[in-house]
Amino acid sequence: MMRRTHTLCLLTTALLTQAALADPVARTEEVIVIGTAGGREGVPLDRLPASGRSLDDAEMNRPGTVTATEGLQRRLGAVAAIDSLGNPWQQGLTLRGFTAAPALGEPQGVVVYQDGMRVNEAFGDVVQWDLLPVFAIRQAQVVAGSNPVFGPNSLGGAVILSMKDGFAYQGLGGDISAGSDDFLSITAEAGGSDGDVGYYLGLSKGRDDGWRDFSPNRLSRAYGDVLYRPDAATEFGVSLTAATSDLTGNGAAPGDLLAENRRGVFTHPDATDSDLLALAFRGKTEVGDGWTLRAAGYWRHLKRRTANGDQGEFEECGTGLCFEEGDDLEPVIGADGRPVTGLEDEPDAVFNRTRTRTDGQGISLQARQAGALGGMDNILILGASLEHARTRYGSGTELGELDATRGVESLGIAIGNEEFNVGLKTRSWIAGASLSDTLSLTPDLHLTGALRLTHADLRLRDQLGDDLDGDHTYTALNPGVGLAWNAGVGTTLYAAVNESNRIPTPAELSCADPEKPCRFPNAFLADPPLDDVRSRTWEMGARGRLSGGVVEWSLSAFRTDNRDDIIFISAGPIVGTGYFDNVGRTRRQGLEAGLSGEAGAVSWFADYALVRASFRTPLSIQAPDNPEANEKGEIAVHRGDRIPGIPLHSLKIGADVAVTDGLIVGAEMQYSSSRYLRGDEANLTDPIGGFALFNLSARYQVLDGVSLHARVDNLFDRRYATFGIYGEADEMGFEDARFLSPGAPRRFVGGLSARF
Secondary structure (H helix, E strand, O other), X not given: OHHHHHHXXXXXXXXXXXXXXXXXXXXXXXXXXXXXXXXXXXXXXHHOOOOEEEEEHHHHOOOOOOOHHHHHHHHOOOEEEEOOOOOHHHOEEEEOOEEEOOOOOOOEOEEEEEOOEEOXXXXXXXXXXXXXXXXXXXXXXXXXXXXXXXXXXOOOEEEEEEEOOOOOOOEEEEEEEEEHHHEEEEEEEEEEEEOOEXXXXXXXXXXXXXXXXXXXEXXXXXXXXXXXXXXXXXXXEEEEEEEEEEEEOOOOEEHHHHHHOOOOOOOEOEEEEEEEEEEEEEEEEEEEOOEEEEEEEEEEEEEEEEEEEEEOOOEEEOOXXXXXXXXEEXXXXXXXXXXXXXXXXXXXXXXXXXXXXXXXXXXXXXXXXXXXXXXXXXXXXXXXXEEEEEEEEEEEEEEEEEOOOOEEEEEEEEEOOHHHOEEEEEEEEEEEEEEEEEEEEEOOEEEEEXXXXXXXXXXXXXXXXXXXXXXXXXXXEEEEEXXXXXXXXXXXEEEEEEEEEEOOOHHHHOOOOOOOOEEOOOOOOOOOOOOOEEEEEEEEEEEEEEHHHOEEEEEEEEEEEEEOOEEEEEOOOOOOEEEEEEOOOEEEEEEEEEEEEEEXXXXXXXXXXXXXXXXOOOEEEEOOOOOOOOOOOEEEEOOOOEOOOOOOEEEEEEEEEEOOOOEEEEEEEEEEOOEOOEOOOOOOOOOEOOEEEEXXXXXXXXXXXXXXXXXXXXXXXXXXXXXXXXXXXXXXXXXXXXXXXEOOOOEEEEEEEEEO
C-alpha cells in the first residue's frame, strides 16, 4: 500500500492553488491561497464562482488580540465562536456550521493554512489557534463551501492566513497592553529589505490569570521570515514559527454552580501545555508562455501535554481498592502489577495525564498557466502534494483526592489497569491531485471546473496490546463546477456545486465504540472502522460595489449535504466522555449577507448569517444524562432536529468614527441566537439562550507613530454561554445536569502602540 501511495503521488498532479479576491472595477488582484503551494497568482474575483471574505492586518490585530479567532468571529457573520474548554484563549470557531477548534472531541470540518502550510494537526485535525502568530498575519481570507481545491476535511471551507514578510512590512512596531484579570501582552516587530532580500521578525508574549477561578494562561510566540526576490518573476522564502503555551481551560460547569459563582469551575486543573516548531519554505519562477511554477514544503514538530483532574469513584472490596466496571467490581492494579491496598482513605478522584508528539512533513508543486484556449481567456492550475505525519500518544491515570475547591491532588499512585492507560502510534500518508480551469466563454461569462483526487493511508498500532491496531485506506474523487457572470460594472452573479470529503482522523478511529466511551483528551479504547464523510455544497450568490467602490456588498444562499457525517456522542459517565460515530446524513443550509463602506469620517460594516444545521437521518443516540432520555439512556433523533452547538442566527455590526485627526472611537455589536446542548441532539430540552454583546474602543495618536488605545468588551456585562453539554453533577453536590461554558464578563484592555 505504501508503494501504491508513492506511485499515486508521482503520477498525479495537483493540489490546487486557485483564486482571488480582486477589485471588480480596478482589476487589482488579491489572491486566496488554497492548498500548500501558496502564491500571489490566482483568478480575479469577478470570474470566481465562490464566496470569499478578506480581513486585513488592522481588522485581525486589534491591540491586545491573543488569537486569530477573535478577529474572525467579531467581524464575519458566518463565523461563530465555540468555547468547549471554557477559556477565551482556547476558543474555536464554526464556519457555516462546521468546526475548527483545539479540543479533541470536536468533529472538525474547516481547514486552516498559514502561508500554504496546513496547520490542522494530523492526530485529530484540531486547530490550536493559540500557537498561530496572530501578530504576523498580513491578511486572513475565508472561503466557505466544500470546494475540492482546499483538500480533505474542508467541508465548511478554508481559512487562509497570509503572513508578513520584509517587503510587505517595513519598519519597527510594538504594542504593550494590559487589562482585566492581570492580562498583559507585549508584541514587537521589525521588517525591512536590503536589495533583493526582505526580512521580518515578530515576537509576542502574553499572560493572564484567567477570568475564571484557577485558570492562569501563559503564551509565547515568534515568527521570522526571510524572502529572496531577485526579480518580479522569481522568489524563494523560508519562515520559522515557534510557540509555547501553558493554558488552563477548566471547561463547562453545572448551571447551579455558575448561578452561585459565575467564575467557578467544576473540577480542576485542566491544563494544556504545547510546544510548536515549524519550518516552511516556498519558491516560484516564471518559465514563459504564461506558466508560473511554484514549490512549497514544511516540517512541523508539536508536543502537547495535558493534566486533568476528575471525580472518581472507588471503594474497598475483598482484594483492596476496587472500581465499578459495568455491573462488576474490578480491583485497582498498581503500576507494579499488584492490587492497591493499605490506603488510609478511599480516593475520590483521578488525575489524568496525556502526552502527544507529532512530526509532520509536506511538499507540494504547482503549475499555473494564464493564456488562451480557442480564442478565449483561460487560467489552468495543476499541482501535486504529499503529506506525512507520525504521532505517538500516551495517557495514564493516577489516584487522586478532591480538596474543598474541587481541585484534584494526585496521590502519586499510578493505576495499571488497561482501562486507565493508552499507548498508541499512528502514521498517515495523504496524497492529493487536482486540476482547475477557468475559461472565459465571453468577456462577462466565466466557467470554472475543478477535480481533486485524494488518497489516504492511516496506520494505528497499539503499544499496550492490540485493541487499537488498524489499517485504514480512503480514496475520493471530488469534482466542482461553477459559473460567474459579470452582470454589470462592479456586480457579479455566480452559482456552483462542489464536493469534498473528510477523512476520519486517528483520534476518531481510536474512539468509535459505543460500548467503550473515551475520555477526551485522555483515552482511546476501541478501533472499529469509520466511513469518510462525503459533502456536496450547492451555492448561488451575488457581490459587488456601489457608489464608485465606497460600499461593498455580498449575498449568498447555500446548502451543504453530508453523507456518513461523523459526530462525537456524549455517552460516558464523566463530562467529556463519549465516542465518534457515523450518523448518516446531515445538512447545513442558510443565507449570508454582508455590507460595508465608508461615509466621510465613518467606516462601518454589517454581516449576517443564517445557518440551519440539522440531522437528515433518524437515529437513536445514547444520552444518559439528558433528563428526557428513555430508560435505556437513549434519545430519538428525528429528521430536521438541529445539530447542537450551532446558532441559527449570527449578526455582527460595527463602526469607527474619526472624531478628530488623532482620535478614533468605535462600537460593535455581536449577536448570536440560541443553540442546543451536546447530548440533546433530539432537541428535547431548552437550548442555551441567545445573547448580544456590545464592545467599545478608542485610539488616540499622541505623537507621530505613537498612539494610546483602550477597549471595553461585553460592555453591559452580559451573562452568556457558547457551549453546553449534559453531564452528571449530583456526585459533587450539584443538581443541574446542564453543564455550560460561561462567556467572559466585562473586560477592560488599554495600552500603547508604536510604529516607525
